[in-house]
Amino acid sequence: MSKVNLTIDRIKVSIDEGATVLDAAKKAGIKIPTLCHLPEIQSIGVCRLCLVEIEGSPKLQTSCVYPVSEGMLVKTNTPVLREARKCVLELILSNHPSDCSTCVRNLNCELQRLANELGVREIEYPGEKSKIRIDSSNPSIIRDTEKCVLCRRCVSVCHQVQGIGVIFPQKRGFETTIAPPFDLELKDVPCTFCGQCITVCPVGAIYEKEYIDEVWQAINDPEKFVIVQTAPA
Missing domain, CATH: 3.10.20.740 (Ubiquitin-like (UB roll))
Incomplete structure (x- = not known):
């Protein structure tokens, strides 16, 4: 070449x-x-x-x-x-929540890092935000559309790497969201819950569903013998 x-x-x-x-x-x-x-x-x-x-x-x-x-x-x-x-x-931050301290990606967020690197300290364009929708219908993954920055990284990895292709950009303009077809929930499409969308998401828009409290309850139960398995993905 x-x-x-x-x-x-x-x-x-x-x-x-x-x-x-x-x-x-x-x-x-x-x-x-x-x-x-x-x-x-x-x-x-x-x-x-x-x-x-x-x-x-x-x-x-x-x-x-x-x-x-x-x-x-x-x-x-x-x-x-x-x-x-x-x-x-x-402009991206103007449609993004500012509750960083309680976000699952706090201090490990690409958007937060970029804001620090580029010296963004205030939001200059306040106004209406996209509608919030949280999909926690399945046992593995939570989708929070309020935090989505529409980067489409999850779409690419789902289609090109995993070959599943269950999420797409939906609607247009200010109403654009990343979701399964017809705005269905993940439980209603053939998602394998591999977690690769979580891996590539730069913010806290897609994250693992936690069962920490349930695990602690099981560990502290003297009547139970606890075995833990983690997903390789």
């Missing part, structure tokens, strides 16, 4: 033809923020956080889907980019 030579933040990079600007930046050791990107699985540019400046382009481009070309000049850390990324993140 032929090589493409480009310059990112004054660093010369040589990479295979067909690679993206994000791939080239990673090879050069340059970090570009992402939220929807899953290496080798999903590159759809929906989060808009990986914006870069490309010389000759009249607008900012999403680096995860923009292909490299010979002689390309790319900037990843300018005042315009920092402000654009901050604005995008503030």
Whole structure:
């Protein structure tokens, strides 16, 4: 495969033809923020956080889907980019709950980490939020649509990796949700409850159903002999 030579933040990079600007930046050791990107699985540019400046382009481009070309000049850390990324993140946060301290992903949340890295301290766009729906109909997984950032990572891993394909983007615009067809619950579709959607979710929108209290009750019951099994997924 032929090589493409480009310059990112004054660093010369040589990479295979067909690679993206994000791939080239990673090879050069340059970090570009992402939220929807899953290496080798999903590159759809929906989060808009990986914006870069490309010389000759009249607008900012999403680096995860923009292909490299010979002689390309790319900037990843300018005042315009920092402000654009901050604005995008503030818009995402404007439709996201702020109860981080009680969230299952507190201190292990990609959205929270990005807010800290980009210096987002206040929500500049308060207003109506999406309707809350919690699906706890099955014994394994809880879906909380209020916390969903519509990154579609769970959709990609369900379809492309597991080959099950039980969740999709539903409806359009402000009413968009990620759910099984016809907004059914997970118990009503052939979900295997493998948990891979939980693994790739960047926030607390999909998480494991806990039975900690029941386990402690069983452990403390002198009449019971307790055996614990964990899922390999």
